[in-house]
Amino acid sequence: MGDEFYEIDGDRCTKCIGHYDAPTCQQVCPIDNTIIVDPQRTESNEHLWDKFVGLHPAG
């Protein structure tokens, strides 16, 4: 509601793989269908896991 909005950085989003069983932002957002998957960015779970490991190299 307003001029300010947030954009998810797809290079840092793992769809919560490595942290939770499902995308947490979608679960906690009170408005349905506001956080949607970018159709240009189709990533396998294996790729998302590799991204997670790359973002958290110390373990």
Ligand code: SF4
């Ligand atoms: S909460 Fe999970 S699914 Fe949502 S932007 Fe963050 S990493 Fe991605």
